[in-house]
Amino acid sequence: MSFTEPPAPIPLFKVFMPESVMPHLQQTLMSGHIGEGPRVPEFEAALAQWLGVPSVVAVNSGTSSLQLALRLAGVGPGDEVVTTPLTCAATNEPILALGGRAVWADIDPTTGNLLAADVARKCTPRTKAILAVHWGGYPCDLEALAAVARQHSIPLIEDAAHALGSSYQGQRIGGYSDYVCFSFQAIKLLTTGDGGALVCKSDADDQRARRLRWFGLDRRIEAGDCRWEQSIEEHGYKFHMNDIAATIGLEQLRFLDDNLARHQAHAARYDAVLQGFSQVRPLARSPDRHSAHWLYTVRVDRRAAFVAHLQAAGVAASRVHVRNDRYAMFAASAGGALPGVDVFDAEQVNIPCGWWLSLADVDTVVQALQTYEANA
């Protein structure tokens, strides 16, 4: 008896790694600089140019960039951060790392993004920052969130882990808020293996972030025979990016526009197909913003049946994030009723949309969506 393995389903994620990175990687590995050396500032400059911002601070993960942003925002023991529970735990764990408390605000169930009106309701004199996630890459209503932040004289932090290449009011995500955090983790649109970046609005924050990412030291200062001789004014972290990651990042940047265009083209096809569907509902779109479409999320009433239907058609589908407010580590957090989170959490599911899909793959996904709609 012989068994034929069913073909692997079209995956939800895939690591992008061009062969052309290899000679550069070999050069870096043998260069004597595998920690933070010349490739890191090179990567920072290239990324800053791509984003259209004056400066970028490269770090070892998106989580580290969030912790730096929260620290720069002044979050400390007992302070509150108004944030979304519908995200990766990595968004909110850095609040706990600094001794702060997450206060949950509700989201718009048609986008997965924070509702500025509920954020405003949740701000108190103890609130030190607003932390917003661009779900799947689709930009939040930054204007409305920034207005709330201004009203309370607190910074707005963007968790743009999904949103490299997204745009808001004609500008790439990166330059709008006080702090914008990116992730270059394995399956992101640009990967450095692990890595991240922080964009600060103020030059003083940018300089302080550079010290905080490396033990509180200014790496440019050679005090006597040893840079450790300089005074460390405040404790920092070991969050710097290394040259191995930066080398990968530099090569990846050359492919970013093409990969991004493919994510967006596949998403546009799904948007067109899903017009008028009732059982598979796309998220809402506003003409003033464009998603990088790291994720393509749809809303369905019977998620398990939808996932099983797609799986049978050779298409992976699943949730990527679950609500954080149910984790025991956030037991001290408050938020009250979160009706938008309840709806979105119950209905959201993601379908493959990335650069790795061939046109035939996209057809396969579309056909699976059509047959689900017809039979649901």
Ligand SMILES: Cc1ncc(COP(=O)(O)O)c(C=O)c1O
């Ligand atoms: C929304 C969100 N924020 C933060 C992170 C953390 O990024 P990293 O894995 O680079 O630390 C991730 C995922 O990785 C994420 O999806």
